Amino acid sequence: MNKDPMQNPKFKRSAVQPEQAQQLIMPYVKQLGTEQVPLTEARGRFLAESVRAPHPYPHFRRSGMDGYALRSEDTRGASTDQPITFEVIDAVPAGSLPNVPLRPGTAARIMTGAKVPDEADAVVMLEMTEKQEQDGRTWMTLKREISAGTNLTPVGRELQAEDLLLEAGRMISAGETTVLATFGYHQVQVRRRPRVAICSTGSELLRVEEPLQDGRIRNSNTYTLACQVQDAGGEPYILEAIADDLQLAKQRVMKALEEYDIVITTGGVSVGDYDIMADLVQGGSLNLLFNKVAMRPGSVTTAAVYKDKLLFALSGNPGACFVGFELFARPAIRGMLGAPDPYLPHMEAVLGQDYDKINNFTRFVRGSLQFKEGKVFVHPAKLDESGVMITIKDSEVLIVIPPTSTGVKAGQLVTAIRLPQGG
Amino acid sequence: MNKDPMQNPKFKRSAVQPEQAQQLIMPYVKQLGTEQVPLTEARGRFLAESVRAPHPYPHFRRSGMDGYALRSEDTRGASTDQPITFEVIDAVPAGSLPNVPLRPGTAARIMTGAKVPDEADAVVMLEMTEKQEQDGRTWMTLKREISAGTNLTPVGRELQAEDLLLEAGRMISAGETTVLATFGYHQVQVRRRPRVAICSTGSELLRVEEPLQDGRIRNSNTYTLACQVQDAGGEPYILEAIADDLQLAKQRVMKALEEYDIVITTGGVSVGDYDIMADLVQGGSLNLLFNKVAMRPGSVTTAAVYKDKLLFALSGNPGACFVGFELFARPAIRGMLGAPDPYLPHMEAVLGQDYDKINNFTRFVRGSLQFKEGKVFVHPAKLDESGVMITIKDSEVLIVIPPTSTGVKAGQLVTAIRLPQGG
Numbered sequence: 001m002n003k004d005p006m007q008n009p010k011f012k013r014s015a016v017q018p019e020q021a022q023q024l025i026m027p028y029v030k031q032l033g034t035e036q037v038p039l040t041e042a043r044g045r046f047l048a049e050s051v052r053a054p055h056p057y058p059h060f061r062r063s064g065m066d067g068y069a070l071r072s073e074d075t076r077g078a079s080t081d082q083p084i085t086f087e088v089i090d091a092v093p094a095g096s097l098p099n100v101p102l103r104p105g106t107a108a109r110i111m112t113g114a115k116v117p118d119e120a121d122a123v124v125m126l127e128m129t130e131k132q133e134q135d136g137r138t139w140m141t142l143k144r145e146i147s148a149g150t151n152l153t154p155v156g157r158e159l160q161a162e163d164l165l166l167e168a169g170r171m172i173s174a175g176e177t178t179v180l181a182t183f184g185y186h187q188v189q190v191r192r193r194p195r196v197a198i199c200s201t202g203s204e205l206l207r208v209e210e211p212l213q214d215g216r217i218r219n220s221n222t223y224t225l226a227c228q229v230q231d232a233g234g235e236p237y238i239l240e241a242i243a244d245d246l247q248l249a250k251q252r253v254m255k256a257l258e259e260y261d262i263v264i265t266t267g268g269v270s271v272g273d274y275d276i277m278a279d280l281v282q283g284g285s286l287n288l289l290f291n292k293v294a295m296r297p298g299s300v301t302t303a304a305v306y307k308d309k310l311l312f313a314l315s316g317n318p319g320a321c322f323v324g325f326e327l328f329a330r331p332a333i334r335g336m337l338g339a340p341d342p343y344l345p346h347m348e349a350v351l352g353q354d355y356d357k358i359n360n361f362t363r364f365v366r367g368s369l370q371f372k373e374g375k376v377f378v379h380p381a382k383l384d385e386s387g388v389m390i391t392i393k394d395s396e397v398l399i400v401i402p403p404t405s406t407g408v409k410a411g412q413l414v415t416a417i418r419l420p421q422g423g
Numbered sequence: 424m425n426k427d428p429m430q431n432p433k434f435k436r437s438a439v440q441p442e443q444a445q446q447l448i449m450p451y452v453k454q455l456g457t458e459q460v461p462l463t464e465a466r467g468r469f470l471a472e473s474v475r476a477p478h479p480y481p482h483f484r485r486s487g488m489d490g491y492a493l494r495s496e497d498t499r500g501a502s503t504d505q506p507i508t509f510e511v512i513d514a515v516p517a518g519s520l521p522n523v524p525l526r527p528g529t530a531a532r533i534m535t536g537a538k539v540p541d542e543a544d545a546v547v548m549l550e551m552t553e554k555q556e557q558d559g560r561t562w563m564t565l566k567r568e569i570s571a572g573t574n575l576t577p578v579g580r581e582l583q584a585e586d587l588l589l590e591a592g593r594m595i596s597a598g599e600t601t602v603l604a605t606f607g608y609h610q611v612q613v614r615r616r617p618r619v620a621i622c623s624t625g626s627e628l629l630r631v632e633e634p635l636q637d638g639r640i641r642n643s644n645t646y647t648l649a650c651q652v653q654d655a656g657g658e659p660y661i662l663e664a665i666a667d668d669l670q671l672a673k674q675r676v677m678k679a680l681e682e683y684d685i686v687i688t689t690g691g692v693s694v695g696d697y698d699i700m701a702d703l704v705q706g707g708s709l710n711l712l713f714n715k716v717a718m719r720p721g722s723v724t725t726a727a728v729y730k731d732k733l734l735f736a737l738s739g740n741p742g743a744c745f746v747g748f749e750l751f752a753r754p755a756i757r758g759m760l761g762a763p764d765p766y767l768p769h770m771e772a773v774l775g776q777d778y779d780k781i782n783n784f785t786r787f788v789r790g791s792l793q794f795k796e797g798k799v800f801v802h803p804a805k806l807d808e809s810g811v812m813i814t815i816k817d818s819e820v821l822i823v824i825p826p827t828s829t830g831v832k833a834g835q836l837v838t839a840i841r842l843p844q845g846g
Binding site: 174185205221375 | 462463466467478480481482483485487515516517518519520534535536537538576581582588589596597598599600601602603604605606607608609625626627628630631632633634635637638639640641642643644645646647649650651653654661691739740741745770771772773794795796797798799800806808810811812813815816817818836843844845
């Protein structure tokens with residue numbers, strides 16, 4: 001039998017609170033360098049610099065209707081009994097400029113989005129007018145007064161030049177793309193994606209394509225982590241799994257720390273959980289940040305620093321690995337991307353069912369969201385132990401259950417962390 | 424001046440309700456073919472077939488702790504005063520199988536996740552025991568009774584063989600990946616992504632990289648739509664913009680309908696909004712589904728069918744184009760991917776501020792979400808006219824304001840449609 005690793009003093013762990021663990025990581029999170037990408041490839045990337053409006057928007061006086069541009073003062077007194085007739089002396093399709101100045105008593109046919117002639121101060125809807133043509137000239141009759149500014153979008157209605165459009169660190173999705181395209185940003189300066197190495201350890205792990213064997217399980221954490229890394233904005237690199245050769249394992253982890261921006265391991269090795277980590281830390285190569293967190297699942301989550309690289313050693317239990325990533329590794333990735341708030345969004349929600357488990361540690365319970373009559377409810381998953389993998393797929397939130405000796409009753413307010421719904 | 428397209432009878436439009444418009448589209452939405460992708464590339468894809476468990480999970484009796492596996496009956500009577508000692512005759516690391524059968528009075532050292540020997544029915548935590556070694560033999564002493572089943576996960580605790588794991592049409596993200604990997608699905612059968620052609624029309628449009636010109640705007644809808652298509656699960660193809668050549672425009676749209684699964688146009692042409700569509704429909708090549716929807720923004724949204732292909736002609740106004748896509752084109756894309764519910768999720772929320780605008784049509788107002796004390800509030804964006812582009816970026820929901828002659832007061836319940844937060 002192997003010597004018992006649990007008796008070794010290096011396994012003495014003192015627990016830090018989850019928030020404290022997050023704070024211990026952050027000083028080592030540095031924004032990565034930048035690169036330029038075409039706007040068409042910028043979706044999901046993070047802006048490296050704030051973007052300001054190079055010009056007002058709209059940048060010309062824009063017609064909001066198909067109709068006629070005219071001087072509102074010329075419509076004074078118009079009524080059903082006293083219609084006023086305008087000669088139509090110009091036509092301005094969208095994208096064109098007016099051809100002639102509008103004189104008093106004249107109007108220009110104009111399309112939605114077209115530039116309103118400088119002399120006009122209003123646009124009247126086509127439906128409010130009647131048209132006559134005679135001898136190659138066109139006339140338009142109006143039976144009501146039109147006030148200045150009608151159907152006319154002034155310059156700068158939405159934005160002035162130099163207005164802040166998008167803050168640095170913002171992720172680019174559809175709405176950001178609208179803004180960037182509108183202002184001519186066809187190339188976008190974004191942060192380089194963090195390169196994240198993922199490495200599972202444990203001789204119980206079968207490759208996903210291997211036939212099942214008694215006493216062994218397939219390696220699912222690696223694939224789940226790869227998705228989570230992508231959801232966070234990083235690039236996952238799945239390394240070869242490490243079985244039970246400690247020396248090889250150490251070499252591999254150290255090499256990964258040299259080559260990647262972040263290294264995530266999941267699971268222990270056959271001679272004891274986190275043996276590799278403990279050895280690396282004892283050897284002085286790594287600066288240990290924490291090796292126990294006062295939380296369930298995932299209390300044995302470990303983080304360490306090598307030079308300027310972060311190493312996360314997550315539990316091998318699927319639920320604990322999932323939660324450990326979202327609480328600790330994701331904020332590191334988001335921080336490297338320059339996100340101003342790297343943590344998942346929190347909300348206050350009503351607990352939908354009693355949660356009876358008691359614990360000295362904070363629990364992060366997988367759960368689902370329900371919206372009903374203006375209220376938001378969260379429902380704990382039926383199975384939420386750290387070893388359970390099946391409920392990860394239906395989880396929309398992590399329900400935060402503080403240390404409790406009584407459980408929490410349905411109807412009480414709890415904090416819920418919204419999980420990414422990636423893909 | 425051009426002849427006035429608004430006087431042409433082909434522009435007579437009769438409005439359908441938004442739900443009715445959605446229903447008119449659905450009969451033409453057919454699930455696309457399938458393809459196989461490696462699990463590592465399956466994120467964001469849609470399962471083509473339901474997935475069942477090929478074996479129970481766990482598939483062996485799993486230890487939930489580092490400790491000793493034993494027969495609970497052997498612990499009967501153990502107490503501080505009367506400790507019971509077991510000979511430790513085996514060691515089972517995770518991934519290994521027990522080497523010898525456990526006899527009464529013996530125990531096996533066992534690691535978390537390892538297979539519990541068949542003769543054992545419980546695992547006692549290491550911390551509850553004391554170890555003695557003598558003459559090359561190992562003994563373990565226990566001071567309390569252990570009940571059957573302690574720290575032992577039975578076969579099939581999470582899932583039985585043949586249990587439904589994932590329904591067809593489900594999108595693959597982190598949790599689905601966990602399940603697929605656990606059960607050995609290293610290749611996944613998914614739906615082919617819909618190929619969506621995007622084509623803007625309008626001679627007012629500048630390319631994003633062109634310098635600004637008076638009276639013209641940059642083409643932003645195309646890029647926004649490309650993001651929206653990706654968020655929906657489709658593959659966007661940005662076609663060359665169409666200026667004012669009607670014949671060329673028709674040719675291009677018809678060619679795109681032959682080559683792509685869906686065609687989306689945005690904006691009109693300089694001689695009148697949607698002239699192309701009207702001409703195509705009049706020419707008999709297309710089957711018009713609707714060309715006006717009783718909604719704001721985007722009342723002129725048009726949908727038509729050519730053979731088995733859908734064409735969406737969305738407004739050129741940024742806000743209207745955005746909303747038109749999410750309400751009509753996205754469900755078509757999701758339907759082609761086999762999603763059981765292709766529409767964006769709805770919720771009941773509390774209106775955070777008065778909304779005073781009145782309208783005969785249903786309004787889909789861009790807004791933001793706020794969670795507070797267990798309630799969910801929605802706040803309309805300050806600028807939400809169809810022509811406004813800047814508020815798209817901060818929109819998390821579309822607030823549904825039914826036809827009203829009074830507006831809606833703060834505190835009332837409204838329906839909110841949750842927008843994708845893509846990337």
